[in-house]
Amino acid sequence: MRHARIIFEGRELDIDISADDRITTAEGEVLNVALDSDQITWLVPVKEPGTIFALGINYADHASELAFEPPKEPLVFIKHANTLTGHKQVSYRPDNIDYQHYECELVAVIGKSGKNIKREDALDYVAGYTVCNDFAIRDYLENYYRPNLRVKSRDSLLPMGPWIVDTADIADANALKLTTTVNGKVTQDGSTKDMIFNVPFIIEYLSKIMTLNPGDMICTGTPHGIVDCQPGDTVVCSIEDICSLETRMVSEQEYYGDKY
Amino acid sequence: MTANTLVNSKLVCVALNDKAQLAALEGAFNEAPYKKPPTQPVLYYKPRNTWSVNGAEIEWAKDFDGVDVPAMAVGASLGVVIGKEICRVSAEDALDYVVGYTLVSDFSLPEESYYRPDIKGKCLDGSAPVGPTIVPADQISNPDALRVTLSVNGHLRSNFELSGMQRGVAELISIISHIMTLQPGEMIAVGFAGDRVAVAKGDRVDAQIEGVGTLTNTLGGA
Incomplete structure (x- = not known):
């Protein structure tokens, strides 16, 4: 089963999506609408977002691309709900930068x-899996708590969804094809099998430090194949058997409007 | 998670905001891995599992083998409480968005490196008590003129004049609000004395700002 949150006909709804794409609300109402309908506004699928843990340099190939040694322990940074946005929503590119890239995770x-x-019990603590695009702005990297908040904590730069797939429905989360397209062209073509630290390892690691809570999220890093994105680009991050997440890039001025 | 925390949804902390500390570390910051001193505020989060309250016992941390860590440290900061949604404001207008002030103590492992996010050191359960209350903003005429003290078992260990901050409260709010939109109840711990204070099991820690209050916590594990 898949689970999402949407706005449909003016109502904010928690929905379940069956294998044959039938949508049922939490109240048991069947919605007569297709998943790809423009009548659906997709919200972030996690209803009460908690702490967002994101991993850097967690794919062997991405590590070599960026000329770093693969880490001996997870490189984890924290994000909050201000970064989240849903499927088919917009993310912005700040003014006057040279390099902003997606990260399909x-x-x-x-x-x-x-x-x-314990690692062997870790999946009991996972409600399900989804896809995010953990955008980064490389111009803003500084060597203090790197990747610093200016790079990774900006509004709208963590699209997520459209839905959460139950953990039990994914036999092996480390055998999934992962791709990103920009304006329909494949720019990232990898597999979750190349992940350095997998979900059970990360859960064991983090929970030795602190309590994990419902609504917390772990974004597991991205493989090689990252390219610059510009306003007007449509970025689609897909992971096999999980979901495809579409994001349209806009300028900083378009995103912030009156607050620009 | 502590149910009655004063924090709503986000606690942003500013590291390396003590001018004296920056000066002392300038040599190190010009070498690897830093290569140059920070050009922007150095920010980190205390996530929700860390939020706690005045009077709470602070758990003594364990290492990855389940053994008590050899050392912990504490810093204290003025906590700036956001009163209304704040997005991309100027420093001139920033204080209009502050509803009040409080104290934040940041218990952690000793700060050894600023290169990578310090999840192991900074994210310990209950390690960010906030309180004792939120003092209305109109009772503090100039937050940059305050002084933060830390006492351990009644002995003064740290005395930080906020006039010694690299960036003041209004400038920090402005910069952070250009990175992220802040919501009512979210907090910024604007600056800690560069020298964190070592603590031991059973110690009583009092963080104090005149006019804001005293935040008292005791280390566990004794």
Whole structure:
């Protein structure tokens, strides 16, 4: 089963999506609308977003592309809900920068609280998986708490969704094809099998430090194949058997409007 | 998670905002891995599992083998509480968005490196008590003129004049609000004395700002 949050006919709804794409609301109402309909506004699928943990340099090939040694332990940074936006929404490119790239990532959504969780038990704590695009602005990197908040904590730069797939429906989260297209052209073509630290490892690692809670998310990093994105571009991040996440890039002025 | 925390949804902390500390570390910051001193505020989050309250016992951290860590440290900061949604404001207007002030203590492992996000050091459960209350903003005429003290078991260990901050409260709010939209109840811990204070199991820690209050916590594990 898949789970999402949408706005449809003016109502904000928690929905389940069956294998044959039938949409049922939490109240049991069947919605007569197709998943690709423009009548659906997709919200972030995590209803009460908690702490967002994101990994850097977590694919062997991405690590070599960026000329870093693969890390000996996870490189984890934190983001908050201000960065989140849904499927088919917009993300902005700041003015006067040279390099902003997408990062297509598998996301594990935490479903129950735990501390000191063993690797072999870790998936019991995962409600499901979704896809995110953890945009980065390389111009803003500084060597203090790198990747610093200016690079990774900006509004709208973590699209996520459209839905969460139940953990039990994914036999092996580390055997999934991962692709990104920009304006229909494939720019990233990888697999979650190249992940350095997998979800159970990361859950064991983080929960040795702190309690994980429902609504927390773990964004697991991206493989090689990152390219610059410009306003007007349509970026689609896809992970096999999970979902495809579409984002349209806009300028900083278009995004902020009156607040620009 | 502490149910009655004063923090809503976000606690942004500013590291390396003590001018004296920046000066002392300038040599190191011109070498690898930093290569040059920071040009922007150095920010980190204390996530929701860390939020706690005045009077709470602070758990003594364990290492990855489940053994008590050899050392912990604490810093204290003025906590600036956002009163209304704030997006891309100027420094001139920034204080209009502040509803009040409080104290934030940041218990952590000793700060050894600023190169990577310090998840191990900074994200310990209950390590960010906030309080004792939120003092209305109109009772503080100039937040940059305050002084933050830290006492351990009644002995003064740190005395930080906020006039010694690299960036003041209004400038920080402005810069952060250009990175992220802030919501009511979110907080910014604007600056800690560069020298964090070592603490031991069972220590009582009082963070104090005249006119804001005293935030008292005790280390566990004794």
